[in-house]
Amino acid sequence: MKLTESSLANPAAVAVVVALAALFGLLALLDLPVQLFPDIDRPQASVTTLWRAASPQEMEAEIVEPIETVLEGIPGLEQMEANVNTGFSAINLTFSVGTDMDASLVEILARLNRLQPLPRDATPPQVALGSDDANQSLTYFFVQKLPGTPGDINDYRRLIEDRVVPRITSVEGVAGVDINGAGGEELSIEVDLDLAAAYGIPLPQVAEVAARATDVSGGSFDAGRRQVILRFAGRYEPEALGELILAWRDGRPVRLGDIATVSVKRPEQVFFAYQNGNPAIGLRIRRESGANVLATLGEVKRVVAEVRGQELAPRGLDIVQSFDASLFINRAIGLLSGSLFAGVALAVGCLWWFLRDARATLLIATAIPISLLATFIVLQLTGRSLNVISLAGLAFAVGMVMDAAVVVAENIVRLREAGLGAAKAAIEGTRQVAGALLASTLTTVAVFVPVIFMRDVEGQLFSDLALTISIAVGISLLVALTVLPAAAGRLLRPGAAAADPGYSWLAAWTLRATDGRRRQWAWVLGGVLVPVLASALLLPRVDYLPPVKRAAVDVWFNFPPGMGPAAVDREIAPRLLERMRPFMEGERGPQLSNWYLNLWPNGGTLGARVVDESRIGELEKIIRDEVVAGLPDTRAFVAEGNLFGGFGGSSRAIAIHLQHGDGEALNAAAEQGRRLLAEKFPGANVQAWPNADGAAEELRVLPDDRRLAEAGWRRPELGTVVRVLGEGAWLGEHFDGERRLPIVLRAGPAAGL
Known part of the structure; x- marks a missing residue:
């Protein structure tokens, strides 16, 4: 073969190529991103919209239906699903595999530009590509208010937004930080209904006058040789807004401050968070695609430690990590790396046992590091990462990369023993087996190559495995045809292997056992039927992915129907905090390393991690039987967390x-189905989304048009009154030079329906 002959003629060049491959392979290994799983790119997009205080019915009619109408018919769109809640809607778009998502994003934005104007206080639709799975979350932190620290945890939200989040976001590899908890501040106008009635000031009039207090641009005009901009500064500063004149009574002005209190404050809290028993605000840190998870996590921890000491500790606050992916990454990579090195040692040991020649063993074993290091180069060039899947592929390939080298080396030694010279034996020995080795390598690669081109979740998850094995086996063939013959003349010696009487006995027994046509057919049939029968009898349970636990207990709550978040925090949260306290403080076992509690309208979640991971099952039983037991009208689902939970489902979950x-009939059917499934499968986590029995009671105001006309009112004005009496009517925005604050008119605390 010309390739082999060129290698023999230029051994120095072969040595240089091997050295460069080893060098660049090491550099690629050090530069490869390290993460737990491969990146999973789902052809999905989402369109989210917020509209404060809007009911689900309003969100559906005014927001969701118009957006769905303009998005229908997008090329490649397979499914469009909308989730609607109070003041929030999310439309999830699923496209066919192979869809160009960049082109789809342009198409979505172009269609949204054709959307009719949405309500004034609704946010513009926000479009995001991809799905919100756990693999995109780098880690979670909670900022805690320590015991003895004055004020409420939400009083420190501005500090977190201005001092903590920018420091973390600036870390390379961090895509963003999501803050859970209360919303931003607003300019609140709280009307005293009794005073407004006493002055004869209707609420629609207050809303109309307050909303008109805004700046107006008049363009520009020429003043001689100069051009002057004309602008009406009609906006009040928050502290002066109370001076706004609403009406005149008995020759005296009635100002806004006479019937209302104007202040900058936070809206009523609907999200509550606790960590380790302390009030907290949660931070979800998202990673950039392709970021080195371990390096990014290390830098985030360093920055968080600085922020803790400089900004939070002096104010009586702390920040504690809740979920640390680096623990699982280091553990998984350490386990696979250990298996990889153990596999190399066992493969080399078995090779020496059969060859009994240290030089031959060393020469053949060089195929392992050369093949693996070259594989790292290809992984980096193709934009892959170092994860449990790619490492598993390398571990599988360790024994396979020596096959071609063993065959070539044995054939070269055989020819040397037959009397051929070193160079002639190397060329002829390689030529004789090259065709068979090429066929063997191609059949091995052909098994894995189709996986590389699979575009769905399964292909993206396991393509790293197929790619590493295919590359390593292919490079091992190249090593066997070039590097080994070039070195064989100097390292391989004829007759070096010592005779082993055991081999002779085994060969003699094999000949006796296969003597005759009947015995040969018996061995052939037995070799086929026995494995088939054993496979049928020992076939393991079929599953999508193995259940890999993450040493944490997760709990999902469905709270009593119609129960407000504040009531849940006031009545149920203290029980959970008290029941978890002994495990956190070490009064009872198992000792917790940390735990958290998140509450939101109609639901919540609790997560706990133990110091001694071997006792996670004990903690799960305690939480199920003691911590969440006996909560009034509350359903709680307890399970140990699964690391593979974000990869397209499991045979253990059916949707x-x-x-x-008819929405009411649908809710009734969903609740009946949930109860039947829970009875049929005791202990199963059967949930309905949205919660079929979680709808709040509705106080519906029906207008009487005749009475409205007699009073000089119209339907929109009555709608304004309903909003004011509820969560407040949005009047506009106030810009203070740094941030925009929504202006909200609401009834004072003394008001009640």
Whole structure:
């Protein structure tokens, strides 16, 4: 073969190529991103919209239906699903595999530009590509208010937004930081209804006058040789807004401050968070695609430690990590790396045992590091990462990369023993087996190559495995045809292997056992039927992915129907905090390393991690039987967390989608189905989303147009009154030079329906 002959003629060049491959392979290994799983790119997009205080019915009619109408018919769109809640809607778009998502994003934005104007206080639709899975979350932190620190945890939200989040976001590899908890501040106008009635000031008039207090641009005009900009500064500063004149009574002005209190404050809290028993605000840190998870996590921890000492500790606050992916990454990579090195040692040991020649063993074993280091180069060039899947592929390839080298070396030694010279034996020995080795390598690669081109979740998850094995086996063939023959003349010696009487006995027994046509057919049939029968009898349970636990207990709550978040925090949260306190403080076992509690309207979640991971099962039983037991009208689902939970589902989870035009009938059917499934499968986590029995009671105001006309009112004005009496009517925005504050008119605390 010309390739082999060129290698023999230029051994120095072969040595240089091997050295460069080893060098660049090491550099690639050090530069490869390290993460737990490969990046999973789902052809999905989402369109989210916020509209404060809007009911689900309003969100559906005014927001979701118009957006769905303009998005229908996008090329490649397979499914469009909308989730609607109070003041929030999310439309999830799923595209066919192979869709160009950049082009789809342009198409989505172009269609949204054709959307009719949404309500004034609704946010513009926000479009995001991809899905919000756990693999995109780098880590979670909670900023805690320590015991003895004055004020409420939400009083420090501005500090977190201005001092903590920018420091973390600036870390290379961090895509963003999401803050959970209360919303931003607002300019609140709280009307005393009794005083407004006493002065005869209707609420629609207050809303109309307050909303008109804004700046107006008049353009520009020429003043001689100069051009002057004309602008009306009609906006009040928050502290002066109370001086706004609403009406005149008995020759005296009635000002806004006479019937209302104007202040900058936070809205009523609907999200509550606790960590380790302390009030907290959660921070979800998202990673950039392709970021080195371990390096990014290390830098984030360093920055968080600085922020803790400089900004939070002096104010009686602390920041504690809740979920640390580096623990699982280091553990998984350490386990696979240990298996990889153990596999190399066992493969080399077995090779020496059969060859009994240290030089031959060393020469053949060089195929392992050369093949693996070259594989790292290809992984970096193709934009892959070092994860449990790619490392598993390398571990599988360790024994396979020596096959070609063993065959070539044995054939060269055989020819040397037959009397051929070193160079002639190397060329002829390689030529004789090259065709068979090429066929063997191609058949091995052909098994894995189709996985590389699979575009769905399965292909993206396991393509790293197929790629590493295919590359390593292919490079091992190249090593066997070039590097080994070039070195064989100097390292391989004829007759070096010592005779082993055991081999002779085994060969003699094999000949006796296969003597005759009947015995040969018996061995052939036995070699086929026995493995088939054993496979049928020992076939393991089929599953999508193995259940890999993450040493944490997760709890999901469905709280009593219609129970407000403040009531849940006031009545249920203290029980959970008290029941978890002994485990956190070490009064009872198992000792917790940390735990958290998140509460939101109609639901919540609790997560706990133990110091001694071997006792996670004990903690799960305690939380199920003691911590969440006995909560009034509350359903709690307890399970140990699964690391593979974000990769497209499991055989342990079945989704049933119900559709109907009648919402009430649909809720009734969903609740009945949930109860039947819970009875049929005791202990199963059966949930309905949205919670079929979680709808709050509705106090519906029906207008009487005749009475409204007699009073000189119109329907929109009555709608304004309803909003004021509820969560407040949005009047506009106030810009203070740094931030925009929504202006909200609401009834004072003394008001009640």
